[in-house]
Amino acid sequence: MIRRVAIVGYAQSHHQHNMQKTREDMVFEVCKEALHHAGILREDLDTVITASTDFLDGRTISSVFLSMAVGAFLKDESKVEEDGTFALYYALMRILAGTHDVALVEAHTQGSTLNPHQVSFYTLDPLFDRQVGVLNDVAAAGLQARMYMNRHSVSEEHLAKVAVKNIANAAENPCAHRQMPDVSLEDVMSSKLYYDPIRELTMSPISDGACALILASEEKAREITDKPVWIEGVGSCQDPYLRDRNIQNLDSLKSAANTAYKMAGVKEPLSDLDVAEVSEKFAHEELMIYEALGLCQEGQGKNLVESGTTRRNGEMPVNPSGGALGADPVCATGLIRVIEAAKQVRGEAGAYQVPNVRRALAHGQFGICAQKNTVYILGGNGS
Amino acid sequence: MGFIKDERPQTICVEGTWSLSSYHYKGSKLLEQYVKGLKQKKLIGSFCPGCAKVILPPRNLCGRCHRIMDGRKTVSDRGTITCYTVSPAITKGKLKVLGMDPVETGLIKDGEILIPVFVRFDGSDSNTDTILLNAEPKAVHIGMRVKVIWAKEPQGALSDFEGVEPI
Numbered sequence: 001m002i003r004r005v006a007i008v009g010y011a012q013s014h015h016q017h018n019m020q021k022t023r024e025d026m027v028f029e030v031c032k033e034a035l036h037h038a039g040i041l042r043e044d045l046d047t048v049i050t051a052s053t054d055f056l057d058g059r060t061i062s063s064v065f066l067s068m069a070v071g072a073f074l075k076d077e078s079k080v081e082e083d084g085t086f087a088l089y090y091a092l093m094r095i096l097a098g099t100h101d102v103a104l105v106e107a108h109t110q111g112s113t114l115n116p117h118q119v120s121f122y123t124l125d126p127l128f129d130r131q132v133g134v135l136n137d138v139a140a141a142g143l144q145a146r147m148y149m150n151r152h153s154v155s156e157e158h159l160a161k162v163a164v165k166n167i168a169n170a171a172e173n174p175c176a177h178r179q180m181p182d183v184s185l186e187d188v189m190s191s192k193l194y195y196d197p198i199r200e201l202t203m204s205p206i207s208d209g210a211c212a213l214i215l216a217s218e219e220k221a222r223e224i225t226d227k228p229v230w231i232e233g234v235g236s237c238q239d240p241y242l243r244d245r246n247i248q249n250l251d252s253l254k255s256a257a258n259t260a261y262k263m264a265g266v267k268e269p270l271s272d273l274d275v276a277e278v279s280e281k282f283a284h285e286e287l288m289i290y291e292a293l294g295l296c297q298e299g300q301g302k303n304l305v306e307s308g309t310t311r312r313n314g315e316m317p318v319n320p321s322g323g324a325l326g327a328d329p330v331c332a333t334g335l336i337r338v339i340e341a342a343k344q345v346r347g348e349a350g351a352y353q354v355p356n357v358r359r360a361l362a363h364g365q366f367g368i369c370a371q372k373n374t375v376y377i378l379g380g381n382g383s
Numbered sequence: 384m385g386f387i388k389d390e391r392p393q394t395i396c397v398e399g400t401w402s403l404s405s406y407h408y409k410g411s412k413l414l415e416q417y418v419k420g421l422k423q424k425k426l427i428g429s430f431c432p433g434c435a436k437v438i439l440p441p442r443n444l445c446g447r448c449h450r451i452m453d454g455r456k457t458v459s460d461r462g463t464i465t466c467y468t469v470s471p472a473i474t475k476g477k478l479k480v481l482g483m484d485p486v487e488t489g490l491i492k493d494g495e496i497l498i499p500v501f502v503r504f505d506g507s508d509s510n511t512d513t514i515l516l517n518a519e520p521k522a523v524h525i526g527m528r529v530k531v532i533w534a535k536e537p538q539g540a541l542s543d544f545e546g547v548e549p550i
Contacts, residue, residue, distance in 0.1 A: 126408050128440050131401055131541050132512055133480045134470070134499040142468030143501055150466075150525045195499075196469035196520075240446050243501075243510045244438065247466070 005095050006221035006228030007378070008214050009038025010339040015177040015209030015327035018112040023057070026210045027108050028069040034104065034212035035071065038224055046100035048072040050079045051087035051107040052331045055119045070106050070212070083107070083279075084211065084335025085364025085374040089236060091215050101217040102224075108210035109330040116206060116330050123368055125241070137281075138203065140242060140368045142195030145284040147248040149197070152299035156197050159283040160188040161305045163202045163325055166280070169312055170322025172351040175336075177207040177327035202283035202325075209329030211336045229342040232359070233266065233377035235259025242368055250285075253292035253363070253373035260361075261294075264377035269294045269361075273377075275344045275354045276318045276361040277337035280325060285370055286310075286318065289363065293375075312352060320344070320352040334364020338376055345380045400540040402482040413441040416455070422539035426531070428507050430454030436508040458506035460531040461550065465510055469520045470497040480514065481542040490516075490545075498523055502547055517548040 011033035013019070013026055021029075035042060048070050054062045063079035070077070080086045084107025091103040109116070120137035124130045148154060167183045170176035180187070183201070191201040214224075221228040235256035239245045257269075266272045276293065280286035287301030295316060296304055304310050310318035319326070321340040324333050341360035343349040362376045397415035401408075413429060417440050420427035429441035433448030437456045445452050472494045475486040486493050498520060501510035515523055516532060529547035537543035 126403065126406070127401060127410050127414055128541070129512055131481060132514075133478055133482075134497060134514055135512055139468055139470065139499050143466040143499065146468060147466035147501075147525065194471055198468075243512065244446070 003096050003098070004218035004230055005092055006216055006218065006230050007338070007342045008216045008221050008224045008228055009034050009040070010211070010213040010342060011037055012175050012211035012332075012336055012339055013209045014175050015207040015329050017177065017206060017208065019110065019208035023108065023110055024066065024069045026110070026208065027066055027106060030210045030212045031070050031104060031106055034214055038214040040102070040214065040224060042071040044102055045071055045075060045104050046102050047076040047078075047091065047094055048104045048106070049087045049091040049094075050077075051082065051084040051335070052079070052109060053081055053119070055122055056109050056113065056116060056330060058113050071104060076100070082331060082366040082372070083364040083374070084332050085338060085362070085376070086236070086366070088213070088215070088335060088338060088376070089234060089374060092231060092234065095215060095217050101220045103215040104212055105215060105335065106210065106212040107332040107335040109332055110208040111206035111328070111330060112208050120368060129243070137368045138198055139195045140247075141203070141282045141284070142198045144247045144369045145197055145282065148284055148288060151248055152302070154284070154287065154302050156189060157185065158287065158302040158305060159197065159202050160185050162280070162283040162286045163188045165305065165311055166286070166319050166323045166325040167201065169320050169352060170326025173321045173326060175327065176322040177205045177209070178322065178325070198282060204281045204324040204328030207327045207329040209327060209332050209336070211332045211339055213335065213339055213342070227346050228381065229345045230379050231376060232379045233260035233262070233264030234375065235263070236372075236374040238367070238372040242371070247369045249298075250288050250292040250370055250373065253289065253365070253370065253375070254294075256373045256375045257293045260375040260377050264379070266377060270296075270316055273316065273359050273361050274357040275320060275341065276316065276363070277321060277340040278318060278323060278363040279334050279337055279365045280319070280323050281328065281365070281370070283325065286323070290318070293361065293363070312354065317354045320349065320354055334362075334366075334374065337364060338362040338378070341376070341378050345378050398539065400482065400542070402479065411443050413443055417441055418539050418541060418543070420457070421541070421543035422537045424460065424533050424537060426458050426460055426504055428456050428458050430456040437506060438509045439504055439507040439511050456506065458504045460504065462502040462504035462507070462529060462547070464515070464523065464525055464527040464529060465501045465503050466525060467498055467500040467515065467523050470499065473497055481545075483542070496520065500547065502529060513544065514546040515548070516546040522549070
């Protein structure tokens with residue numbers, strides 16, 4: 001990269017169902033806390049980038065009423081639709097361009113405003129798929145899961161094992177929505193069946209939540225903190241529309257990861273990375289994500305969860321925070337993964353800290369069947 | 384006050400029946416050709432001269448070649464299930480399939496399930512989403528051969544293609 005850019009502060013809400021706070025109050029609290037965590041003031045910000053989706057926010061140009069909450073009063077501000085990792089990409093580019101030095105990046109969704117699964121219907125082609133009327137993100141995930149499971153002999157028990165791993169991890173994370181420390185395989189496999197094989201506990205919960213992080217150029221980062229988390233690599237890519245792609249693979253994630261790996265000099269992901277935080281909206285997606293990230297060969301994702309490789313104490317922990325199965329405030333979920341990865345690099349993850357993290361991966365996604373994907377490689381001073 | 388859907392004397396018009404709420408989506412002429420094909424119990428896809436792929440239902444652009452798909456190709460009304468799922472119990476008023484409540488129209492009984500599927504019709508290169516009818520959920524599998532269930536009296540509407548059933 002032409003400049004080094006670092007994460008120097010962050011905060012997130014206690015994600016939950018139907019939070020008793022307005023969107024503005026929820027966002028204000030995480031922005032204030034992120035500034036405090038970085039030890040800077042609103043006046044130190046050059047730019048603010050937010051992420052949400054107008055449909056989910058229930059208003060168009062949904063950032064106009066947020067400028068006060070995010071600290072953008074009479075400042076340079078912009079908004080991106082969808083996942084917070086896309087907002088981070090935008091902020092990163094602004095700093096790389098040399099026009100700004102310090103950015104606040106914020107993302108949020110209150111899933112209780114309007115069921116996100118209902119909203120997902122409106123991402124479909126209005127003149128065909130919405131007319132047929134049988135798909136939404138959960139039904140499409142059911143189709144994807146069956147296709148993937150059929151091809152690679154993956155069982156419902158494999159999906160349940162992913163869910164148990166992540167939901168149990170979430171119980172150590174005070175910000176996570178699901179707090180089920182004793183969750184069992186039986187609990188997952190007997191949870192309510194939605195679109196076969198998708199069950200209540202193999203899909204993410206509908207959460208209210210927000211997060212914010214502070215990004216700074218190298219010079220500013222070194223002034224602000226002695227524990228900067230450097231963005232060493234980034235890649236983003238999107239697949240074609242649902243009907244025209246092979247939904248049993250995450251090709252765009254593979255491409256995004258390869259771009260990020262090349263930038264960061266990651267050659268062997270399984271050994272070069274110490275931890276990964278990924279946006280698995282459904283349990284089967286995590287197995288597909290392992291494969292797309294090159295942590296294993298295609299079709300071998302189930303082996304990583306069977307062998308315990310991706311458990312918190314495994315060789316390559318994935319989602320020690322609980323991931324999206326732990327909490328899913330839709331547009332914030334990817335940026336939360338970045339924050340969780342940064343926490344691991346800084347050694348600030350508390351009860352779910354993975355020892356000796358030098359390099360971490362964070363992944364964000366958006367769209368039905370994970371159509372759009374972004375990957376970040378983060379490293380500390382010693383990486 | 385809700386949205387007001389005004390009449391517009393000039394816009395792109397395609398013949399057929401779509402449920403669009405308050406929006407004025409501009410439909411492709413390909414859709415008109417598609418539903419006219421349905422009236423004749425034909426599935427007309429679009430063909431890309433660049434990569435030779437056939438897309439059903441048709442669309443105008445090929446993303447891979449970044450060009451107009453100006454060819455047309457009629458594909459078979461028989462195909463293969465590439466993936467499936469089984470819905471939760473569907474109750475009256477819960478969803479609309481092809482613009483109609485499947486319980487009200489008698490497609491299924493109140494509380495029954497639907498089986499959404501992707502089908503790759505013979506001669507096409509894309510997935511078409513539809514529902515599998517006249518089959519038990521336990522019998523459905525990837526690779527199952529199916530054929531279109533046509534309306535008894537096709538009207539030139541998406542609903543002429545009612546779903547698919549096992550061959």
